[in-house]
Amino acid sequence: MDLEFEKSLVELEQQMSELEGGSDNNQQLNSQVTQLKRKINSMRKKLYADLTPWQTVQVARHPERPVLRDYIEGVFSEFIELHGDRAFGDDKGIIGGFASIGRQRVMLIGHQKGKTTEENIACNFGMGNPDGYRKALRLMKLAEKYNLPVVSFIDTPGAYPGLEAEARGQAEAIARNLTEMARLEVPVVVLVTGEGGSGGALGIGVGNVVLMLSHAVYSVISPEGCASILWRDGSKAPEAAAALKITADALLELGVIDGIIEEPVGGAHRDHAATFDAVKTEISQQLARLKKMSARRLVEQRFKKFAMLGKFDNRKYAVHR
Amino acid sequence: MGWFTRKKAAVEEKPDLWTVCPACKAHVYKEEWQAALKVCPQCNYHERLACTERLALLADEDSFMEFDADIRPADPLKFSDAKGPYADKAQQTVEKLKLNESILTGGCKMNGRSVVLGIMDFRFLGGSLASGTGEKIFLAADYALRHKLPFIIFSASGGARMHEGILSLMQMAKTCAAIARLNEDGIPYISVMTDPTTGGVSASFAMVGDINIAEPKALIGFAGRRVIEQTIKQKLPDDFQTAEYLQEHGFVDHIVNRAEMKDFLCRVLRYWKEN
Numbered sequence: 001m002d003l004e005f006e007k008s009l010v011e012l013e014q015q016m017s018e019l020e021g022g023s024d025n026n027q028q029l030n031s032q033v034t035q036l037k038r039k040i041n042s043m044r045k046k047l048y049a050d051l052t053p054w055q056t057v058q059v060a061r062h063p064e065r066p067v068l069r070d071y072i073e074g075v076f077s078e079f080i081e082l083h084g085d086r087a088f089g090d091d092k093g094i095i096g097g098f099a100s101i102g103r104q105r106v107m108l109i110g111h112q113k114g115k116t117t118e119e120n121i122a123c124n125f126g127m128g129n130p131d132g133y134r135k136a137l138r139l140m141k142l143a144e145k146y147n148l149p150v151v152s153f154i155d156t157p158g159a160y161p162g163l164e165a166e167a168r169g170q171a172e173a174i175a176r177n178l179t180e181m182a183r184l185e186v187p188v189v190v191l192v193t194g195e196g197g198s199g200g201a202l203g204i205g206v207g208n209v210v211l212m213l214s215h216a217v218y219s220v221i222s223p224e225g226c227a228s229i230l231w232r233d234g235s236k237a238p239e240a241a242a243a244l245k246i247t248a249d250a251l252l253e254l255g256v257i258d259g260i261i262e263e264p265v266g267g268a269h270r271d272h273a274a275t276f277d278a279v280k281t282e283i284s285q286q287l288a289r290l291k292k293m294s295a296r297r298l299v300e301q302r303f304k305k306f307a308m309l310g311k312f313d314n315r316k317y318a319v320h321r
Numbered sequence: 322m323g324w325f326t327r328k329k330a331a332v333e334e335k336p337d338l339w340t341v342c343p344a345c346k347a348h349v350y351k352e353e354w355q356a357a358l359k360v361c362p363q364c365n366y367h368e369r370l371a372c373t374e375r376l377a378l379l380a381d382e383d384s385f386m387e388f389d390a391d392i393r394p395a396d397p398l399k400f401s402d403a404k405g406p407y408a409d410k411a412q413q414t415v416e417k418l419k420l421n422e423s424i425l426t427g428g429c430k431m432n433g434r435s436v437v438l439g440i441m442d443f444r445f446l447g448g449s450l451a452s453g454t455g456e457k458i459f460l461a462a463d464y465a466l467r468h469k470l471p472f473i474i475f476s477a478s479g480g481a482r483m484h485e486g487i488l489s490l491m492q493m494a495k496t497c498a499a500i501a502r503l504n505e506d507g508i509p510y511i512s513v514m515t516d517p518t519t520g521g522v523s524a525s526f527a528m529v530g531d532i533n534i535a536e537p538k539a540l541i542g543f544a545g546r547r548v549i550e551q552t553i554k555q556k557l558p559d560d561f562q563t564a565e566y567l568q569e570h571g572f573v574d575h576i577v578n579r580a581e582m583k584d585f586l587c588r589v590l591r592y593w594k595e596n
């Protein structure tokens with residue numbers, strides 16, 4: 001699937017495949033193809049180096065972008081899924097289990113999106129229910145018992161807004177996770193791979209290190225939701241996306257994330273293997289670094305990191321109070 | 322038509338005499354409404370309070386010492402929407418309410434017992450949780466921790482403040498981290514949810530009290546009613562996301578009338594070991 005803003009590239013690519021199709025090892029034609037290829041690559045590089053926030057949202061939601069299952073295949077050598085929250089059921093929007101990355105054993109948790117409509121319905125489009133957040137917490141507590149680092153992959157439009165979700169305490173489940181993750185005595189590495197949708201993302205996102213893929217987004221509200229409230233017009237989502245500062249670069253500057261994993265040119269969906277390599281390398285390095293820290297230091301560092309977040313004015317004013 | 326006009330004129334004659342209850346539409350004498358602490362004598366609807374009104378019902382006379390009164394919004398994103406810059410909106414709100422953020426924090430005595438209080442004010446940009454709000458809660462919790470005092474927050478909020486983007490979202494983690502530290506040190510933290518407590522506030526500090534208390538009929542929930550109806554395409558029950566519904570589903574320990582709130586909190590705190 002091609003995105004709207006890639007139209008000019010798509011046309012060139014069509015031209016190229018036509019040329020290639022007609023080629024009988026004609027040298028002149030071959031050099032034309034090579035030239036065109038080079039041109040497309042450099043255009044794509046330029047386009048992706050300068051995506052608008054709204055274009056980035058499109059890339060982050062691309063249907064061929066790797067989902068958790070792909071990362072489990074491509075980054076981890078083993079995954080033993082652990083099911084259920086021991087109270088209500090087994091959420092499909094958030095999954096987790098023991099996993100191995102290189103020689104490091106970890107507890108992996110993450111939002112699960114699908115690729116087809118069928119798959120997406122089965123896993124609720126990566127929108128967690130309270131039982132999903134509670135399953136994640138159960139697994140994090142188990143990680144603490146076994147002294148395993150926690151690796152959390154975030155990719156969700158948000159926590160599921162449903163009748164049952166409210167009745168079972170969506171708010172409480174997320175709030176409990178935020179409170180418990182703050183004191184977890186093992187390393188927590190968080191990676192936003194696609195959409196970091198509000199409280200539903202943060203609910204498994206309190207890490208010692210928070211990373212983002214370069215075309216992922218992370219926001220307090222979806223651009224569409226923000227536009228419909230503050231602009232009273234959902235079609236102003238591109239404006240809202242820009243105003244909300246949701247891209248990896250902006251979040252790094254605000255101190256909300258600690259690092260960016262560069263995606264291959266043209267986005268993660270164009271080259272899964274290269275994406276997996278980059279993710280594996282970065283996570284392994286972070287785990288090796290955090291492993292050297294004591295439980296006490298880990299809790300302290302994570303606490304201070306979140307305590308620092310926020311920008312407010314506290315100059316003395318004569319006028320009020 | 323004539324009837325309608327006449328009725329309207331009659332009301333306008335004495336505009337300040339009556340309060341119309343927003344819930345049951347009963348006409349109540351304004352004086353009576355005030356004397357009942359803005360609670361409807363007919364249906365027990367609890368009207369929203371300004372943080373200063375709430376404080377007057379809780380703190381012993383002259384015992385309140387405000388914390389961090391200077392903290393106010395800073396517009397970290399240089400945010401601007403259809404209605405203009407956030408900086409202007411925040412400034413106008415500050416001037417109009419004579420209040421610098423969506424929460425008032427401080428130390429006080431309740432029936433002679435020292436506590437740390439946080440009281441949110443829905444009038445301040447919908448009581449939204451922003452950087453300054455989170456910092457004030459964080460600092461108040463830190464004071465409670467250092468002085469071994471119970472911490473009580475009265476929530477009244479529509480959720481995170483969009484105008485501060487991701488930094489508002491992060492206040493959910495920041496405030497919960499502060500509460501987590503109280504848990505570790507055995508310092509009581511009591512959450513009182515008033516109308517409304519929704520979105521990012523319900524999904525952070527408001528829902529993790531040692532004891533969760535609510536005012537009668539308060540709206541409490543994570544997602545908005547309209548969003549849920551659009552998602553699941555069915556009508557929601559009338560009592561959905563009320564304090565009573567939350568209690569029925571196991572998320573609120575006690576629903577307490579406004580007039581009894583102060584004494585109830587003090588009764589509960591007697592069970593803490595330090596007392």
Ligand SMILES: [Zn+2]
Nearest residue numbers: 342345361364
């Ligand atoms: Zn009434």
